Amino acid sequence: MAISDAPIQISKVLLTVNDLAKVGDYYEKIIGLHPLSGDGETRVLGIGAKPLLELRRDTAARARPNEAGLFHTAFLLPDRQALADWLHHIAVNRIALDGASDHLVSEAIYLRDPEGNGIEIYADRPRDQWTWIGDEVQMDTIRLDVQALLDQGRAWQAAPDGTVVGHVHLQVGDVGQAEGFMLNDLNMDRTSHRFGASFFSTGGYHHHLAGNIWNSRGARKRSANATGLAEVVLEADADALAKLKAHEFADPWGTQFRVVAK
Numbered sequence: 001m002a003i004s005d006a007p008i009q010i011s012k013v014l015l016t017v018n019d020l021a022k023v024g025d026y027y028e029k030i031i032g033l034h035p036l037s038g039d040g041e042t043r044v045l046g047i048g049a050k051p052l053l054e055l056r057r058d059t060a061a062r063a064r065p066n067e068a069g070l071f072h073t074a075f076l077l078p079d080r081q082a083l084a085d086w087l088h089h090i091a092v093n094r095i096a097l098d099g100a101s102d103h104l105v106s107e108a109i110y111l112r113d114p115e116g117n118g119i120e121i122y123a124d125r126p127r128d129q130w131t132w133i134g135d136e137v138q139m140d141t142i143r144l145d146v147q148a149l150l151d152q153g154r155a156w157q158a159a160p161d162g163t164v165v166g167h168v169h170l171q172v173g174d175v176g177q178a179e180g181f182m183l184n185d186l187n188m189d190r191t192s193h194r195f196g197a198s199f200f201s202t203g204g205y206h207h208h209l210a211g212n213i214w215n216s217r218g219a220r221k222r223s224a225n226a227t228g229l230a231e232v233v234l235e236a237d238a239d240a241l242a243k244l245k246a247h248e249f250a251d252p253w254g255t256q257f258r259v260v261a262k
Contacts, residue, residue, distance in 0.1 A: 006203030007240035008188065010165040011260060012051045013073045014230040015117060020057040022114050027053060030095055030111075031075060031119065032086065032159030047163045061227045063116060068171050068219040068253030070229035071212060072110065072118030075159070076166025081152065083107060083123040088153025100144040105130050105137060105206040107144055115227055122166065130206065136192050137206050139199070167201075168232050169210040170255060173219035177252045178211035185249050186257070187240065202240065222254040231256040 017023040024043040027033045033045035033053060046052040053073070077083050087109060090097065098110040098118070108122035131138040172178040179198050182188045188200040188209065197212035209232075213219075236244070236259050249257040 006201065006205050006208065008186065008202045008234050008236045008259070009205075009208055010168055011233040011235040012046070012054060013070075013165055013168060013232055014054045014056060015070075015073075016056050016058050016061050016227050016230045017115055018057070018059050018061060018227060019114065020055055023117075024055055026113050027055075030090070030093070031121070032089075032156070032163075034158065047159055048161060050164075052163070052165050056230055058225075058227070061225050062223075063228070064223055064226045065116060066215055066219070067222050067226060068173050068216050068251075069222055069226065069255060070117055071169040071171045071210075071215075072120045073165060074108070074120035074122055074167045074169065076164050077121065077123045078160055078162035080107065080123045080149075081154075082160050082163075083109070083121065084149045084152035085154050085156045086121055086159075087146070087149050089156030091150060091153075100146050101141045102144045103139050103141060103206075105139055107149070109144070109146075117228055118169075120169070124166075124206075127204075135189065139192050139194075139206060167208050167210065169212065170229075170251075171216035171219065172211035172213060172251070173216055173253055175211060175213055181249075181251045182209060182211070185245065185251075186234070186259075187243055208234075219253055229255060231258060233257075234259045235262045236260070237262050 027045050036044045036046050041057050043055045044051045100109045106122045106124045108120050111119050175198050182200040188202055191201050191207055192199040199207035199210045201208045247259045
């Protein structure tokens, strides 16, 4: 099953930012998203006609990095060659990275936007290379062969067609509470759990959502005037949509979710 066939998947992510122009330019020039619309208070970016990221300007909002909210938005590129090309672009432009990891199911590179929002750029390995033990997929965090990717890289123009938000990883206050929300409210399956984090998906993907306590153990309700994650929009097929108790949710820490039809 391709990620686009999953009953529920990520549609787009909405972020609250202080400097709309600076952050928007970063996602265009560094991440390679295309501008779709904007009015001075918002900017929508995506691939083709599909929005993947919406930025909302709020100069009064303040960064609160240890609260619940966003750990990273993960942009899934269509193949390993696209990841190599993007990494070549990063190297040429000397953009600072947070790290790079081989997760067995995927190869991933990490960085932050100008206001500290986490970003993952990744490519999946073929599904026939994933290993499942019962209902859980084997994932790990080991060293990525960055040089091999760089050696394969070519000139980069922009994020290619087929790029999507593959998953969103959240900071939560308690993993057990996060599991209750993901399983019972969003009707997702748990696909992995390890090191203070759990991972969730539909349709047999390795994960569409995840929650960890690495920076946010014991976090309380989110502040109303924080920069960062404003909303996660999910898209669901008709059967999945009909099984949900509602189409708008807040997790136990106030992170907002909205589910729309595919």
